[in-house]
Amino acid sequence: ANILEGKLIAEGMRVAIVASRFNEFITNKLLSGALDVLHRHGVADGDVDVAWVPGAFEIPMIAKKLAETKRYDAVICVGAVIRGSTSHYDYVCSEVSKGVAQAGLATGVPVIFSVLTTENIEQAIERAGTKAGNKGADGAMAAIEMANLLQQIH
Numbered sequence: 001a002n003i004l005e006g007k008l009i010a011e012g013m014r015v016a017i018v019a020s021r022f023n024e025f026i027t028n029k030l031l032s033g034a035l036d037v038l039h040r041h042g043v044a045d046g047d048v049d050v051a052w053v054p055g056a057f058e059i060p061m062i063a064k065k066l067a068e069t070k071r072y073d074a075v076i077c078v079g080a081v082i083r084g085s086t087s088h089y090d091y092v093c094s095e096v097s098k099g100v101a102q103a104g105l106a107t108g109v110p111v112i113f114s115v116l117t118t119e120n121i122e123q124a125i126e127r128a129g130t131k132a133g134n135k136g137a138d139g140a141m142a143a144i145e146m147a148n149l150l151q152q153i154h
């Protein structure tokens with residue numbers, strides 16, 4: 001069978017990252033994790049655009065707008081929704097995840113979901129560059145793989 005799978009080759013890729021400012025202590029770590037992976041896989045610094053939004057709820061709109069420009073091979077969304085401080089946690093989480101998925105499907109551009117949805121700050125810290133890794137870095141890897149896979153399909 002012919003196997004189609006993305007290689008982790010990122011030279012020449014253009015990437016947008018949408019980062020939410022709410023819980024910036026966490027989201028900044030996710031952003032730097034993503035930037036580190038992109039740069040170490042050969043993405044030029046000038047080929048990465050970072051858009052800041054107020055909170056995770058605003059991520060989908062900007063992610064879709066950036067994807068619609070067709071200027072990027074992938075859009076990575078980083079944020080942190082923490083139940084401890086969110087009365088409407090479930091609503092924010094479901095709207096953000098649905099919105100990010102829709103942005104990708106509507107545009108055909110990989111829109112990567114690296115938004116932490118955790119019960120508490122400790123869990124968020126674990127996933128932002130400590131013992132559970134860095135979800136921003138993981139998202140950058142997924143972005144590289146998806147962009148490369150799509151190049152094989154188009």
Ligand SMILES: O=c1[nH]c(NC[C@H](O)[C@H](O)[C@H](O)CO)c([N+](=O)[O-])c(=O)[nH]1
Pocket residue numbers: 020022023054055056057058079080081082083085086087088092
């Ligand atoms: O990104 C987040 N936004 C949060 N709220 C703001 C929301 O994303 C919007 O910015 C706001 O509702 C204005 O639209 C959060 N809490 O409410 O706790 C949160 O934990 N994370």
